[in-house]
Amino acid sequence: MVIYKAIFILMVFSGGYGTSFAVPITTNTALPVSQKEIIVREKIVFSKAQDQQGPIGREAAGVSVLTVIGYGVTPKLAAFFILPTQYKRLRTLAGDRDAFGIGDVSLFFRYTVYSKDAVGRTFRIAPFLGVKAPTGDDNKSDSLGLLPAPVQLGTGSWDVFGGLIVTYASVDWNLDVQSGFRVNTRHSGNKAGNLYRGDISFQYRLLPNKIDRATKGFFYGVIEANLIYQEKNTMNLLFDQNTGGTTLYIVPGIQYAVRRWVAELAVQIPVIQDLNGTALGRDFAIHTGLRLNF
Helix, strand or coil: CHHHHHHHHCCCCCCCCCCCCCCCCCCCCCCCCCCCCEEEEEEEEEEEEEECCCCCCCEEEEEEEEEEEEEECCCCEEEEEEEEEEEEEEEECCEEEEEEEECCCEEEEEECCEEEEECCEEEEEEEEEEEECCCCCCCCEECCEECCHHHCCCCCCCEEEEEEEEEEEECCEEEEEEEEEEECCCECCEECCCEEEEEEEEEEEEECCCCCCCCCEEEEEEEEEEEEEECCCEECCEECCCCCEEEEEEEEEEEEEECCEEEEEEEEEEEEEEECCCCEEEEEEEEEEEEEEC
8 A cells, every 4th residue: 555655645856946946745746857857756654554443453564665766858748767665564463474575666757738937936737647567576475375465565457547736836835736546457356446536735934034145945844635535446356345445644744955955754644534344544654755856
């Protein structure tokens, strides 16, 4: 689940401006990547989840290190590549089960269909579309047998994702709004439920109070919300009644932005979880990251 969400979480970049702008942490931005510019983002996500009901006593935890490379193909078109390295652990009454390695990689494109720029601010609309390839191992096993799907590093399926981003950015405050989807395909009789989401991110400049020629960086407070709905998984054409549901996250964070890099820290907290059956519910996730423009 971490990597699925991360596909959307990691499409956030800034660049191409003499002024530094903040960017969202867990959702996307339509801020441009300048032509022939390369942007690298390293992001670490630690997450923890457990049963929301029932006596099963499962507890899951994971760490994902995501390397994202963006490239400005044209002034309007940007390409992004995501490489995840993951550690997943599921604690059950029978013992711990875990896996470590490379997950499913993703490639997507974002195109700016509308932009209006002025000194110190910009407004942009950009759709994106991409594909996730089954590069992660989906057949790992341990002494207890084949690992359950939530612990596998990959899904074994080719999945398509996309959405639309609207961004307003200035030196004082920024707003990013996104709607997105992911359509999952079937593999070995199993299919993860399709996912739909809506996100909003507001970034407000806390320091410095006044901007002058000596200003080199900006300190921002960030507040975000992620509304995510996932359909039930199917196994051999039958619905798994203990999967899927709706979750609303609130994400407070901080960010420091300069001309060529942005550092960030945020905590993703579920405030509403309407999950099916004994589906694992997220306790929290910690997001840290560093973005570099070249």
